[in-house]
Amino acid sequence: MSTGPNEFDLIARYFTRPAPSGFLGVGDDCALLKLAPGYNLATSTDLLIEGRHFFSDVDPKALGHKALAVNISDLASMGAQPLACLLSLSLPDVKADWLKAFSDGFYALAERAHCPLLGGDTTRSTGGVIINVTVMGQVKPGQALLRTGAKVGDDIWVTGTLGAADIALRLLQGRLPANNDLLKACRAALEWPEPPWAFGKALAGIAHAALDISDGLAQDLGHILKASACGAELDYPALPLHPALHGMDADLVQEAALAGGDVYQLCFTASPDRSIRIQELADRAQCRVSRIGQIVAEPGLRIRGADGVLIEPSFIGFDHFS
Amino acid sequence: MSTGPNEFDLIARYFTRPAPSGFLGVGDDCALLKLAPGYNLATSTDLLIEGRHFFSDVDPKALGHKALAVNISDLASMGAQPLACLLSLSLPDVKADWLKAFSDGFYALAERAHCPLLGGDTTRSTGGVIINVTVMGQVKPGQALLRTGAKVGDDIWVTGTLGAADIALRLLQGRLPANNDLLKACRAALEWPEPPWAFGKALAGIAHAALDISDGLAQDLGHILKASACGAELDYPALPLHPALHGMDADLVQEAALAGGDVYQLCFTASPDRSIRIQELADRAQCRVSRIGQIVAEPGLRIRGADGVLIEPSFIGFDHFS
Numbered sequence: 001m002s003t004g005p006n007e008f009d010l011i012a013r014y015f016t017r018p019a020p021s022g023f024l025g026v027g028d029d030c031a032l033l034k035l036a037p038g039y040n041l042a043t044s045t046d047l048l049i050e051g052r053h054f055f056s057d058v059d060p061k062a063l064g065h066k067a068l069a070v071n072i073s074d075l076a077s078m079g080a081q082p083l084a085c086l087l088s089l090s091l092p093d094v095k096a097d098w099l100k101a102f103s104d105g106f107y108a109l110a111e112r113a114h115c116p117l118l119g120g121d122t123t124r125s126t127g128g129v130i131i132n133v134t135v136m137g138q139v140k141p142g143q144a145l146l147r148t149g150a151k152v153g154d155d156i157w158v159t160g161t162l163g164a165a166d167i168a169l170r171l172l173q174g175r176l177p178a179n180n181d182l183l184k185a186c187r188a189a190l191e192w193p194e195p196p197w198a199f200g201k202a203l204a205g206i207a208h209a210a211l212d213i214s215d216g217l218a219q220d221l222g223h224i225l226k227a228s229a230c231g232a233e234l235d236y237p238a239l240p241l242h243p244a245l246h247g248m249d250a251d252l253v254q255e256a257a258l259a260g261g262d263v264y265q266l267c268f269t270a271s272p273d274r275s276i277r278i279q280e281l282a283d284r285a286q287c288r289v290s291r292i293g294q295i296v297a298e299p300g301l302r303i304r305g306a307d308g309v310l311i312e313p314s315f316i317g318f319d320h321f322s
Numbered sequence: 323m324s325t326g327p328n329e330f331d332l333i334a335r336y337f338t339r340p341a342p343s344g345f346l347g348v349g350d351d352c353a354l355l356k357l358a359p360g361y362n363l364a365t366s367t368d369l370l371i372e373g374r375h376f377f378s379d380v381d382p383k384a385l386g387h388k389a390l391a392v393n394i395s396d397l398a399s400m401g402a403q404p405l406a407c408l409l410s411l412s413l414p415d416v417k418a419d420w421l422k423a424f425s426d427g428f429y430a431l432a433e434r435a436h437c438p439l440l441g442g443d444t445t446r447s448t449g450g451v452i453i454n455v456t457v458m459g460q461v462k463p464g465q466a467l468l469r470t471g472a473k474v475g476d477d478i479w480v481t482g483t484l485g486a487a488d489i490a491l492r493l494l495q496g497r498l499p500a501n502n503d504l505l506k507a508c509r510a511a512l513e514w515p516e517p518p519w520a521f522g523k524a525l526a527g528i529a530h531a532a533l534d535i536s537d538g539l540a541q542d543l544g545h546i547l548k549a550s551a552c553g554a555e556l557d558y559p560a561l562p563l564h565p566a567l568h569g570m571d572a573d574l575v576q577e578a579a580l581a582g583g584d585v586y587q588l589c590f591t592a593s594p595d596r597s598i599r600i601q602e603l604a605d606r607a608q609c610r611v612s613r614i615g616q617i618v619a620e621p622g623l624r625i626r627g628a629d630g631v632l633i634e635p636s637f638i639g640f641d642h643f644s
Contacts, residue, residue, distance in 0.1 A: 028469050029399035029533050030364040041363060042352040047410035047443045077351035088369035104514055121369045127449035132410050134367055134456040137352070147350050211351050227349070269393070274481050315428070 013096075014103040015087065020116050022201035023084065031118030031135050042080035046071050049129030057173065060098045062191040063131075064105030069193045071135040072113050073212040073264035076200025079145040080137030082115035088132040090125035109263050145203060145210035145268060150228035154208055154295040155267035157278065159196045159287050162217060163253060164189035164242035166260025175200055180252055185244035193264035199285035200266060206277060210268035216259040218301060218313075225301060233291035234303045255315040258303070269295050335411065335418075336425040340439055345406065353440030355406050361460035364402035366395050372450030377494065382420045384513040385453075386427030391515045393457040394435050394532040395586035398522025401467040402459030404437035410454040413446035435519050467525060467532035467590060472550035476530055476591035476617040479600065481518045481609050484539060484574060486511035486564035488582025507566035515586035521607035523586060528599060532590035538581040540623060540635075543589055547623060556625045557613035558633055577637035580625070591617050 019025030024032035035041060048067055050056055058285040068085060075082050087106065091098075110117050115135060168186035195212065203210060209224050217239075225232055236254075245253050270278055275291065282289040303311045341347030346354035357363060360519065370389055372378055388405060397404050409428065413420075432439050437457060490508035492498040502560060531546050539561075547554055558576075567575050592600055597613065604611040625633045 023621060024468070025465070029396040030366040030402060030466075032400070032461070032466055033363050033365070033548050034463070035357060035363060036478065037359070041355050041458065043355070043406075043408060043456075044352040044441065045408040045410050045443055045454070047412055047445055047452065047454060049412060049445065049447055049452070051448050052445065074351040078354070080352060084365075086365060086367040086456060090369055090452075121367055121454075123360060123369055123371065123374065125371055126373050130369065130371070130412075130452055132367070132369060132443075132454035134408060136363065136365065136367075136458075139354070141356075142344070144352075144354055146346070168380065 014099045015117065015120065015122070017107060017117070019118055023116060023118055025116070025118045026120070031084065031086065033136065035083070037139045038140065040141050040144070042075055042078045042137045042139050042144065044071055044074035045132060045134040046074070048131040055204050055279070056128065059191065060101040061105035063125050064102035065192055066150045067131045067133050068106050068115070069195055069264055070214065071133045072109070072115060073193070073195035073214070075135055075137040076195045076197045077145065077210050077212045077266055078137070078139060079143060079200055079210065080139040080203030081201045082197055083136045083138055084118045085110060085115050085136070086134045086240065087117055087120035089120065089122045090130040092125050092128060102117065112182070139204055143205035145207050147209055147211055147224050147227035149209035150224050150230055150269040150295045151208055151271070152230055152295055152297045153272065155272050155275060155291050155293050156221070156232055156234065156267065156269050156293040156295060157289050158213070158217070158240060158265060158267050159199060159282070159289050160263070160265035161240045161242040161288070162263060163245045163256035163260055165193070166256040167245065169262065184263060187240065189242060190262055193262070195264040196266060196285060196287045199282055199287040200282040202285060203265055203268060206274055206281070207268040207270040210266050213263035213267055214261055215319045216261045217263070217267060218258045222301060224267070224269065227297065231296045231298045231300045231302070232293055233296055234301065236303050237306045238290060238292045240288065240290040251314055254313050255307040258313055259315055337439065337442065337444070339429060339439070341440055345438060345440055347438070347440045348442070351409065353406065354441065355458065357405070357460045360462065360465070364397055364400045364459045364461050364466065365456065366393055366396035367454060367456040368396070370453040370604065372452070378450065382423040382512065383427035383443065384422035387431050387514055387545050388430045388438070389453045389455050389495050390428050390569050391517055391586055393433070393455045394437060394519050395515070395517035395536070397457055397459040398517045398519045399467065399532050399534045399588055400459070400461060401465060401522055401529070401532065402461040403520055403523045404435045405458045405460055406440045407432060407449030407458070408456045409439055409442035411442065411444045411454040414447050414450060421548065437475060461526055465527035467529050469531055469533055469546050469549035470532035472546050472591040472617050473530055473593070474552055474619045475594065476615055477594050478543070478554055478589065478591050478615040478617060479611050479613050480535070480539070480562060480587060480589050481521060481611055482585070482587035483562045483564040483572045483610070484585060485567045485578035485582055487515070488578040488583040491584065492519045504566060508564065511564060512584055517586040518588060518607060518609045521604055521609040524603040524607060525590060528596055528603070529590040529592040532588050535585035535587055535589055536583055538583045539585070539589060540580045543603070544623060546589070546591065547621065553618045553621045554615055554623050555618055556623065558625050559628045560612060562610065562612040573636055576635050577596055580635055581637050
């Protein structure tokens with residue numbers, strides 16, 4: 001029921017880089033930070049557990065990156081600008097190499113995304129590694145990209161590409177035959193996701209609804225449809241498949257693209273008259289965007305092939321969405 | 323590497339009470355909240371692990387209460403007013419009774435402290451119960467109670483009483499002979515801590531430095547002394563011992579009062595000319611306060627007995643502070 005002096009040694013060695021001016025970081029009961037005048041706070045938290053959310057032998061640098069990335073993705077999904085983060089870390093034992101790599105991966109993204117680590121909690125765990133990250137960001141009142149905001153007639157967009165994280169996961173779990181070239185091509189999508197925080201922030205006040213594709217496009221778009229009380233038609237050939245998926249079995253590709261999770265990219269909806277502006281903002285943020293369908297009044301999710309005919313994906317659970 | 327539909331069922335059933343007006347709660351990528359104009363954000367996070375921070379057979383209602391209480395204590399320690407919280411919860415299995423009791427304990431305190439639960443993350447764990455709570459509060463710029471703020475000549479104060487949580491922990495761990503009456507008298511201090519959030523907020527701009535006594539008075543006051551580059555003299559007879567400790571072995575009482583952790587009460591310092599005001603604010607918040615010593619220039623922590631003679635506590639580790 002106590003943490004012992006190791007806790008403090010750990011914090012001091014790896015997690016006390018100085019806070020930016022105007023912030024109070026590690027070393028007091030709370031972190032302190034300032035929002036821009038008139039902005040609201042957006043905040044989210046994610047718990048990652050060894051063996052459940054990541055493999056025990058994952059590269060700790062990639063793990064540090066991803067632990068923060070999945071949270072920054074939630075800010076991007078709200079159109080919020082990252083401000084700061086907190087990290088809770090529980091380890092079964094103290095390995096300096098592991099901590100150095102983990103903190104390097106974490107801090108590198110925190111610095112690029114202007115999301116400084118201001119505090120947290122470290123403790124020794126009785127089991128595996130446990131990570132909880134909380135992010136805070138700011139967004140103007142009324143401009144947050146809510147799931148409830150989609151309107152009939154909206155275009156549906158996604159950022160980045162689809163399917164590679166799912167293929168990498170299947171390969172690492174042995175659910176696909178070993179294929180080193182394919183794993184090499186897909187692995188970064190799983191382990192080094194790059195959520196589009198600059199573009200997400202730029203969409204505030206422009207897009208109508210947004211979320212990230214952490215549970216797969218069909219399921220996550222389904223959340224928007226349910227919250228906004230509408231339906232969607234997707235144009236399957238418009239989906240931005242990851243290049244490594246070309247030539248693979250069509251059913252597998254369909255499942256990876258539509259049901260594959262761990263995609264820390266945005267799915268968002270916006271009025272068609274915003275499409276030029278959206279493309280400009282994406283270009284400025286060096287973010288790939290693809291228009292993949294429309295919001296319609298009829299509930300449910302329908303997917304059309306190249307010939308305009310409805311596709312019935314064969315993977316388990318798809319019927320739940322349509 | 324996925325959470326499955328159970329996650330959503332869990333959230334929906336036990337953790338989606340409506341957010342207050344002006345807040346966005348559970349159900350989107352982020353929670354949204356508003357700070358009062360001109361205030362800064364104070365935030366803290368705590369990770370609690372079964373078997374390390376709480377017993378497996380703890381009353382889940384008390385656990386829900388305490389998981390939030392230890393975080394609200396961090397806000398009180400900064401002089402920040404609670405605004406909202408996030409909860410990450412990982413469970414090895416889903417037991418409706420357990421979840422109902424846990425959420426009842428959590429929400430009851432959240433409501434009393436005006437600290438609504440706005441979001442979080444739930445997942446199935448491979449080991450025991452894992453809880454991470456993040457709290458957010460607000461404090462005026464320059465009024466936060468930092469560890470660096472103590473000044474030579476300040477009075478040192480504590481809220482509440484000392485020692486009972488430590489005695490309860492010793493009894494539960496079998497480090498003291500079983501004594502049901504004593505356990506009954508001390509257990510609430512350990513399992514149902516009541517951090518003085520209203521009084522903590524009232525101290526913003528009045529006290530100089532503050533923290534909670536989660537690691538024990540000597541160690542935590544030591545953090546203030548180190549951060550503020552000063553020393554302290556405590557008047558041992560002025561320590562507000564919990565009534566259940568009267569008549570117990572003097573060395574044990576000393577150790578429980580000075581080294582016993584898990585005390586979610588404040589230790590703070592303030593100019594002596596604020597003492598009447600502090601007593602008034604404490605009365606208004608129905609919070610017991612005791613003046614227990616002074617901040618001095620000479621580094622280190624010294625403790626004087628009734629006769630003014632220095633006490634040398636015999637418990638292990640005390641020499642580290644003096």
